[in-house]
Amino acid sequence: MLIKKIVVFFLVLLFFLSLIFYLYTNNLNKNTENNSKVSDDLVYSSNIIENVRYQSSDAKGNKYIINALTGEIDYSNPNIIFLTAVEGNIILNTSEIINIKSDFGKYNSENLDTIFSKNVIIRYLDNKITGEYLDFSMDRSTMIVSQNVIYTNLENILKADVVEMDIKTKDTKIFMFEEGKKVNIRNKN
Numbered sequence: 001m002l003i004k005k006i007v008v009f010f011l012v013l014l015f016f017l018s019l020i021f022y023l024y025t026n027n028l029n030k031n032t033e034n035n036s037k038v039s040d041d042l043v044y045s046s047n048i049i050e051n052v053r054y055q056s057s058d059a060k061g062n063k064y065i066i067n068a069l070t071g072e073i074d075y076s077n078p079n080i081i082f083l084t085a086v087e088g089n090i091i092l093n094t095s096e097i098i099n100i101k102s103d104f105g106k107y108n109s110e111n112l113d114t115i116f117s118k119n120v121i122i123r124y125l126d127n128k129i130t131g132e133y134l135d136f137s138m139d140r141s142t143m144i145v146s147q148n149v150i151y152t153n154l155e156n157i158l159k160a161d162v163v164e165m166d167i168k169t170k171d172t173k174i175f176m177f178e179e180g181k182k183v184n185i186r187n188k189n
Helices: 002-045
Strands: 048-057 063-073 080-091 097-108 114-124 127-137 142-152 156-166 172-175 184-187
Touching (some): 048 080, 063 097, 080 114, 097 127, 114 142
Antiparallel strands (some): 080 097, 097 114, 114 127, 127 142, 156 172, 156 184
16 A cells, blocks of 8 residues: 555556746747847847948048938848938038938948939038939949929029939039920029
């Protein structure tokens, strides 16, 4: 009878130990999964930068400053940063300033090329250009504004599909995509 009680005791003890071991390993696996999920989230969220500011200059002394509310580095190309609430300032070596604002941007930190998109506003001296898309290149020294472009100055309002400006020479090309359409120019007076 005593042996029977000892065997039952050890079987009950073995059952409880097995149960405790099972619960412990199951809980450990859940914690590892949760930590892995948190770790994945942390890696992804570390890709977003707040209050972005880039500043550079070229060999000719022109300065380029870009600020954005947020920036997200492209995983496939770390030189590309996607921006929101963007403001750019180009300070030419002649001390003239070109101010650019847009909702979104794509900045290449390698060559300083920037694409501004959605609600693009460019201010330069007494000129204002609005559009939906701006391709800015320091290397090419060009600004190409397209999609619903409106160019205004003190005297005129101009509507076109594309305004292309050489930043160095200030030479500007204004044109329409369709051959039959014409650039619309209206005097403010």
